[in-house]
Amino acid sequence: MPKRFCAICGKDIDETAPHFSMCLDCYLKENPLFILPDHFNLKICNYCGKFAKKDTWIQSNSYETLEIIKEAIEVLFLKHIKSAQNIRFKILPIKESFIYSSKKLLISLDLRVLGELIENNDIYNEKKLSIKVNYELCKNCTNLRGGTFFTSILQLRLDGDRVIFLESVINDLTNLVEKLFEKDEKQYISNIVKQKNGFDLYLSTNELLNHIISYMKSNYLFGLKRTKKLVGRDHQRGKNIYRLKAVIRFLPFIKGDHIDINNEIFHVEQIKKKTVILRDKLEQRIIKDYEYFLNKKILVKNLEND
Secondary structure, three states: OOOEEOOOOOOEEOOOOOEOOEOHHHHHHHOOOOOOOOEEEEEEOOOOOOEEOOOOEEOOOOOOHHHHHHHHHHHHHHHHHHHHOOEEEEEEEEEEEEEEOOOOOEEEEEEEEEEEEOOEEEEEEEEEEEEEEEEOOOHHHHHHHHOOOOOEEEEEEOOOOOHHHHHHHHHHHHHHHHHHHHHOOOOOEEEEEEEOOEEEEEEOOHHHHHHHHHHHHHHOOOEEEEEEEEEEEEOOOOEEEEEEEEEEEOOOOOOOOEEEEOOEEEEEEEEOOOEEEEEOOOOOEEEEEHHHHHOOOEEEEOOOOO
């Protein structure tokens, strides 16, 4: 059998060579196991730990800068390579390359990315990756800290002196939204503004408005009115942009109260989901829906003191 040699370097090769005319070393140089860029600019949100290559922010599993960087390389580059080839990777920081800002933030470093074919660890590659890190707030954190971004408004209204009740509703909704925020950081209350007869809640998404209304329907009795206002147009999608508003009006009385409507006294016998059952001074039973009370001036009477 004629002697074989590498066409690149001239070294003797045998039948185990990965390519008929090249030794293993030359084959790997000509056909690297994976390809990565020499330089990479990475954005990190120094408030929540998200990272981004351009404008798409991804939540990291860590708040430690070096771990965020390693995870970013894994997600943005290595994950796609792994899905195409069966490769095992290691990411090794080169500590002597670390550069910090005056605020002690890691802003530049080099990484060694090692990869080997799982079924044949003789097939491997090593790549040095130089990274520049820019720190800025992601869009969500910018909105959160600014407290000015909102897409919908929920108005809670209650005539009369049941302020404590309204405050308990606000506390309930705040706890609800905090739990939603833990699962989805797009869901939050941007601002709460106290009004003469209630509160205005400025919400981050229309989805959150609908979720709150659904929750309240299961836990409270109220009248509801929805409106929407045209605020712009999405030219890319060819659709109008609307700001949603919902007004929730609570009844200014509770079961057992005596109320004055147009100088006539009624006893509140029962409050149902959409109607109220009253008794007039002749003990006649009267049924009214919520809308009737929301358009009337009602005084809650204390008959013992009147």
